[in-house]
Amino acid sequence: MIRSPVPRALLALLAAAAAPPPPAPAPPSPPSPGEIVGAAPAAAWRPVAPENLLVMALADGAEVAIELAPGFAPVHVANIRALARAGWFDGGTIERVQDNYVVQWAGADEKRPLPEGVAAHPPAEYERRLAGLALRPLASRDAYASIVGHSEGWPVASDGHAAWLAHCYGMVGVGRDMPPDTGSGAELYAVIGQAPRHLDRNIALVGRVVGGIEAMTALPRGTGDLGFYTDARQRTTIRRARIAADLPPAERPRYEIMRSDAPAFAAYLGARANRRDAFFVRPAGGVDLCNAPVPVRRQR
Amino acid sequence: MIRSPVPRALLALLAAAAAPPPPAPAPPSPPSPGEIVGAAPAAAWRPVAPENLLVMALADGAEVAIELAPGFAPVHVANIRALARAGWFDGGTIERVQDNYVVQWAGADEKRPLPEGVAAHPPAEYERRLAGLALRPLASRDAYASIVGHSEGWPVASDGHAAWLAHCYGMVGVGRDMPPDTGSGAELYAVIGQAPRHLDRNIALVGRVVGGIEAMTALPRGTGDLGFYTDARQRTTIRRARIAADLPPAERPRYEIMRSDAPAFAAYLGARANRRDAFFVRPAGGVDLCNAPVPVRRQR
16 A cells, blocks of 8 residues: 655655745655664674574475574474484475465375484473573563563563563464474474464474565465365475575575664664654554564575 | 364273273363354354445456445445446456565556546545444453454454554555545555554555455565566456445355354454363463454355
């Protein structure tokens, strides 16, 4: 619905043509969140460590990059690294796309024994201690937790003692069966709709899609229960999934995440909570944790 | 990540095979939100009035149905009815798909004069009086408004005096240029990601997609600014858009919306806020307004 700031350009032209004394030029519009991100200095960004970047090449040529979060789910992340190193996901498929919920994928044959070094029954890493976490709290209210905010680029919720990753758009978790410890990492999902925050602390979140999410969100929705594809030909194949550290340096995609303690991030959050750029007539006065996506940029 | 309740079935089998005295059967799992919706009686539903249902047939055969909200944006809804009746959208296209944000569509030629009866500059119908609205408040906190809840199936926010529709997933609004009153209804958008609630009261919401949203959410994302398609061939054509009341009765799709004052809706919200069905280990204790999508069903 935002088209272009033509009317303002027109106003400037009219102002320039007016008879003297010339009207004072309109004050510049406060920057939009995107303008704040674009102007952020190098110090506002941290690189994604190659050891924490899962790179999936899909059969259609698209690439999906996921930053892993060992600070929140260390055993699951170790599993996912071991699975990727063993080629577990190569030839696997996207099995399920449920609208306004999740995309889920797995290796080619779930009945294979798990590769060596992969814990079949990792602990339920649904939360960690808040202590030791540099949390930048968000002032806005939240329906799910007494404290929400960001830590090193992650959306986090807390009750003052424990802290956990929040199921925001693009977050990646580990599929599991009914018992809480059955998810090894051999099946993963990404959130593609309104944040399903009721899953927080019910399932292990292990990371976030930082690049290429459109390759998953624009897939046809499955027509079976839970969005499973009923026709195997609808499944998108995962050609290869690797940890970036294992790729030749020239082939590693390089991403940067805006630091949660950067002044530019505070400015970004402020602008998300109160848009004052030209289109907006009424600033919101707050921002939901998941409606302030942490800025990401790719280095080319 | 929810696969199937096999482990519970297995437990039941084991229980049946155990030596006497037989263990008491496990108490049944509390119903899921979906089970509550499935069991809701006829009185829990209201039909969508044919005069309030915009039916769009896409060129690929898909049908998108949108319930209009004259109680919130009467002039804009009257415009949309008049536009549909004049065939405005027929041959138009989906112009823009921005990931985690909106899908936007328009008539074939925006430079045509608007059909008779269409207000070119409707008032900024961004809010209405709370008085006169049957609002079922939600107990959970909200980042954007002091009061949120549901009214006749609509997600609503309020400050105690004014009330307005909330930008939840699937809500439909009217594209506009910079001046707040320029959106006639000739360009519409639907929300396809995390609720962009900062748009509340900045743009007129006029309805909600009640059927066929997958036909829009699974479209390729545009690669231009704001998700505009840079190649016109990527645009999906709208074959025809009509008000259901103008279709022969046999061709009218019939939808029903769960009533906001129905006991089943209260039970549904309770289950969304505190999932106690078998998969969940920790109920959330709250639910975001936009994470409790109002149940819809289609009559066949």
